Amino acid sequence: MKIKILLLAPYRGLKELALSLASEQTDLDITVKEGDLEEALAIYKHLENEKFDIIISRGGTANLLRDHVPQPVVEIPLSGFDLLRTLTLVKDYKGKLEMVAFPNICDDVIAVSHLMGIDIPYTVIHEELQVEGIIRQAKKKGVQVIVGDTVTIRLAKKHGLQGVLITSGRESVIEAFHHAKQVYQVLLQANKKYRAYEALLHELEEGIAMADEQGRISFSNPGFRRFMQLFGEPGETANPSLVELFPDWMSMVQTVNENKKAISYVNIGGRQLQWTLGIFEEDRHRRLYYVRIKSLRDAEDELEIKYAQPPVHSFTQILGSAREGKKAIEQAKKAAAEHLITLYGEEGTGKKYIAGAIHGSLEPKNDWFIELTVKEGTPGALSRLTDALSGIENGTVYLKGLEKFDELSQAAISRWLERQPNKVIMSFKESPEVMLDKGAVGQELYELISKHSVYIPSLRERMEDLDEYIRYFIGKCNEKYGKQIVGIRNDVLERMSEYAWKGNLEELEQMVDSFVRISKGHYIENDVLSLIPSDTGKSASRSGTVEIDIHQTLEEIEQEIIQRVLAEEKMNQSRAAKRLGITRATLWRKLKETKNG
């Protein structure tokens, strides 16, 4: 297959020369056209569909084309012969003469003219815009002949001077053909690599695209088009600008321009997507950005990623004056300065709230608060976890469920956590020591999480704050349900203070919520008492289940249940009878039966 070349000659003579030489090049398929600067560009555009491999041109025209065409542009050089020829021609000129050219040409001309023992005045130009002014000055000095490149000569003629073009000779054009062949070989190798990468990107589930600052997409893989619901091959359908797809595109570009990676979360077609923006490459004229898109939903079964504002922003929003609670807050404030922090305590004690307060207290602030919950300790969850963490910069990560991984994965993640830059607050239901004893965490993770750990006390340990919490939740629920409840009856409060609160503040909030929902007046009245389970702080378990030996007789089983309920109700027979759904008299009779039996 021949290499397809478009040769754009800035002057007629070069076109003729190129045409005569083109036929000798058996491995090149050369199209030759004449055009200078913009004119040449217009010719290129007209022939764009012919898919040339390489463009050949000269001087300013080659430079202009290089900025506007995707193919490599090979330049026809000015050889020593070219200069020699021109100097030989002009050396006997009678008129006053000056050469106007770019530094590389001037240097060569000076060297050759010294060899030939001729003295030719010259002016060096650095950009084309200077040419016209220099020609005017030359004219004022009485110069009659200008020696230079096509643009210079054109302008010299415009100002009524004689122009002598430094023309490219045969050997320069042939050299350009050779150069084009070399460039093509390099291009072939690069293309092979490019195609391999393209095939890889094609297979990738993740969406990848390349766009400029205005969000115009120049490349997208099928994954990207699937996520964005852009159907058809690129080019077939007009790619919408990313500005239309992501309303906060410009602010993300801003973040990226400040040398950060920008991450955002969008919902498209019911899918929660994470997209990351970064600078891909800067070329001479514009910045290119890459966009990576992946679905969070797919990973949700193993690792849940929630990206939201923390529930509170400062320690002053954490309620409670009980000693235990205050101690926890003081410890958390101190631990806030650490890179890796552990919070542990029963479910619903407010660990996430404390994490939010830590995040809010940081100076300088972190950009993100991200909640990562390990649902299953699978290898998939592990790689997603490290992947998610490496995608976050300048964030506070609230991480739950590390104990679900096996010891080896825990060790790997421990080393990983130490190296990553974000603040990580780990949350556990039990203390590091208890988890180590039980084998829930291995030695390496234990060492990591026991360094800066804070115990968040259960509600049972801060019962003096119960009233305050209830009032706070009533206020919250009034707002939710549009009620104006101002307080709670003492009987209800008393029963609540006897309750076990295994679900802690979370359970309390739910209970207050149900009270507020059904209350008609300004107070939470005794009619809600039936909604409080009669499970006291000393009960065996919150759900009220106990193990019974079913090898006993029915009567013995009944007796066992009665005794257990009685014990839980501190031997108060009325309360035990009520819980068992029998009258006090029946209970008394049943108790008596055993004594007699």
Ligand SMILES: Nc1ncnc2c1ncn2[C@@H]1O[C@H](COP(=O)(O)OP(=O)(O)OP(=O)(O)O)[C@@H](O)[C@H]1O
């Ligand atoms: N300081 C607080 N003031 C008011 N309400 C709070 C406070 N801390 C926690 N809560 C309430 O308790 C609920 C549970 O809190 P949070 O989610 O922080 O608990 P957690 O210990 O992280 O729970 P889990 O271990 O189950 O994830 C919150 O939804 C909120 O209603």
